[in-house]
Amino acid sequence: MTGLSDTIAAIATAPGSAGVGIVRLSGPLALTLADAVFSGRSKPSRSKGGRFLYGAFVDAQGQTLDEGLCLMFRAPHSYTGEDVAELQSHGSPAVLARLLSRVLEVGARPARPGEFTLRAYLGGRLDLTQAEAVLSLVNAQTEAARRQAALGLTGALAARVESIAVSVTRTLSAIQAMLDYPEEGVPEEEREVPLAQAEAELSALIGTARAGQVATRGAKLAILGRPNAGKSSLLNALLGYERSIVTPLAGTTRDYLEAQLELAGVPITLIDTAGLRETTDEIEAAGVRQAERLGQSADLVLRLEDGSAEREPLNLAGEVATILVQTKADLPLCWAAPDAIAVSAVTGQGLPELREAVRSALLGSETRGEAWLTTERQADAARRALTHITAAQHLPDDLASYELEQGLLALAELTGRDVQEDVVDAVFRNFCVGK
Numbered sequence: 001m002t003g004l005s006d007t008i009a010a011i012a013t014a015p016g017s018a019g020v021g022i023v024r025l026s027g028p029l030a031l032t033l034a035d036a037v038f039s040g041r042s043k044p045s046r047s048k049g050g051r052f053l054y055g056a057f058v059d060a061q062g063q064t065l066d067e068g069l070c071l072m073f074r075a076p077h078s079y080t081g082e083d084v085a086e087l088q089s090h091g092s093p094a095v096l097a098r099l100l101s102r103v104l105e106v107g108a109r110p111a112r113p114g115e116f117t118l119r120a121y122l123g124g125r126l127d128l129t130q131a132e133a134v135l136s137l138v139n140a141q142t143e144a145a146r147r148q149a150a151l152g153l154t155g156a157l158a159a160r161v162e163s164i165a166v167s168v169t170r171t172l173s174a175i176q177a178m179l180d181y182p183e184e185g186v187p188e189e190e191r192e193v194p195l196a197q198a199e200a201e202l203s204a205l206i207g208t209a210r211a212g213q214v215a216t217r218g219a220k221l222a223i224l225g226r227p228n229a230g231k232s233s234l235l236n237a238l239l240g241y242e243r244s245i246v247t248p249l250a251g252t253t254r255d256y257l258e259a260q261l262e263l264a265g266v267p268i269t270l271i272d273t274a275g276l277r278e279t280t281d282e283i284e285a286a287g288v289r290q291a292e293r294l295g296q297s298a299d300l301v302l303r304l305e306d307g308s309a310e311r312e313p314l315n316l317a318g319e320v321a322t323i324l325v326q327t328k329a330d331l332p333l334c335w336a337a338p339d340a341i342a343v344s345a346v347t348g349q350g351l352p353e354l355r356e357a358v359r360s361a362l363l364g365s366e367t368r369g370e371a372w373l374t375t376e377r378q379a380d381a382a383r384r385a386l387t388h389i390t391a392a393q394h395l396p397d398d399l400a401s402y403e404l405e406q407g408l409l410a411l412a413e414l415t416g417r418d419v420q421e422d423v424v425d426a427v428f429r430n431f432c433v434g435k
């Protein structure tokens with residue numbers, strides 16, 4: 001049950017001390033409940049929307065809890081589309097906790113995670129891709145994540161999906177008209193042409209899913225290579241500080257080690273691993289197996305080969321994307337490979353090229369202002385839609401018509417125009433309380 005007739009309340013600002021903190025109320029009684037806890041020149045419930053009042057927050061005895069502002073929004077002109085009151089106090093955890101308990105005392109109900117944004121969605125102010133963008137924006141730690149989320153919030157992703165749905169709908173109506181008046185036949189420009197266009201646009205959109213998720217969630221980057229290839233040195237060089245132990249002895253790194261860094265706006269988890277070789281040492285062998293597993297679960301592998309020694313190419317199992325890195329480029333190089341990036345952990349040469357190669361392997365060539373699929377939920381719906389649309393192209397009209405309807409349903413699920421409640425619940429479960 002969503003309980004839209006309830007008035008909900010939550011602390012909207014981050015935990016901890018800050019200049020200002022906000023308790024937000026949304027629902028039919030938001031302004032009336034604000035009257036009970038706020039004392040100023042006039043009552044919030046008498047005020048117009050889009051205004052604020054200065055005054056004091058008071059307890060049941062009329063004692064001042066803090067001074068502050070009350071902001072009034074009147075439905076539908078608010079974030080949720082409902083009546084909203086914002087109580088802006090000093091940003092102290094103690095004040096905010098007391099202010100929240102005070103509004104609950106007078107009749108508000110604690111908001112569930114994401115419930116303010118859920119109300120905006122249920123009221124038709126946001127579609128599901130925009131709600132997901134709100135979540136990504138709140139969680140964005142880097143510029144690439146912020147850029148995609150802000151774009152999603154404008155509805156740019158939903159617009160891309162709608163344009164595909166328009167092509168599919170055009171074909172579907174042409175086919176359905178034909179089923180009613182079979183002597184007419186469906187002209188090619190009403191059937192094959194829009195379907196091919198929808199398929200191409202949808203494939204391009206699905207092609208953005210990896211980059212979109214990498215930008216939003218970040219990526220795991222594993223460094224693999226033989227012992228002494230220079231893995232730990234490269235990790236330290238990329239980080240800019242000595243995180244991992246480096247020695248001239250082969251087999252220095254045994255357990256894997258993770259470090260966080262930001263690269264071209266993407267949050268990266270960089271993983272140093274044990275050098276890959278056959279060994280009878282039980283501890284080292286366990287490290288080698290772990291390195292192989294980490295390589296397979298990474299988004300991208302840096303495959304390091306010592307450039308200063310005879311080349312021993314390294315073959316990695318599985319289908320993981322790799323970048324070949326020729327290490328120790330400050331020393332005389334013993335081999336050359338067209339796809340290798342030569343780097344030196346000592347002089348730093350080649351590191352900018354390596355960073356760019358990582359960026360382009362993870363994000364591809366980012367067209368400015370192009371909206372991407374940023375969640376697995378979106379990618380899954382888009383792939384199902386593509387399967388139906390592709391199938392429709394090779395089927396007789398009655399069956400094609402069914403596939404197109406299914407394709408449209410998957411697209412409607414993507415934007416949240418037509419979606420099961422459990423899918424919506426799953427989206428909002430990931431929100432924090434107060435958003």
Ligand SMILES: Nc1nc2c(c(=O)[nH]1)N(C=O)[C@@H](CNc1ccc(C(=O)N[C@@H](CCC(=O)O)C(=O)O)cc1)CN2
Pocket residue numbers: 022050073076077078079086
């Ligand atoms: N104090 C505060 N800051 C905030 C928010 C908030 O809720 N409170 N936001 C939320 O999380 C974001 C802004 N989002 C918002 C979106 C719509 C409306 C709103 O009241 N819209 C009305 C009025 C528009 C107008 O006056 O032009 C409307 O669309 O009709 C408010 C905030 C970020 N900053």
Ligand SMILES: Nc1nc2c(ncn2[C@@H]2O[C@H](COP(=O)(O)OP(=O)(O)OP(=O)(O)O)[C@@H](O)[C@H]2O)c(=O)[nH]1
Pocket residue numbers: 225226227228229230231232233234245246247248249250251252253254273274275276327328329330331343344345346347
């Ligand atoms: N000249 C030069 N020496 C390097 C470079 N990178 C690493 N080395 C040297 O190569 C040796 C091995 O470096 P590590 O970074 O420990 O190599 P590793 O791949 O982590 O080795 P294991 O942990 O044993 O698998 C050390 O003596 C480093 O100083 C480089 O770019 N230039």
Ligand SMILES: [Mg+2]
Pocket residue numbers: 231232233244245246252253272273
């Ligand atoms: Mg090492």
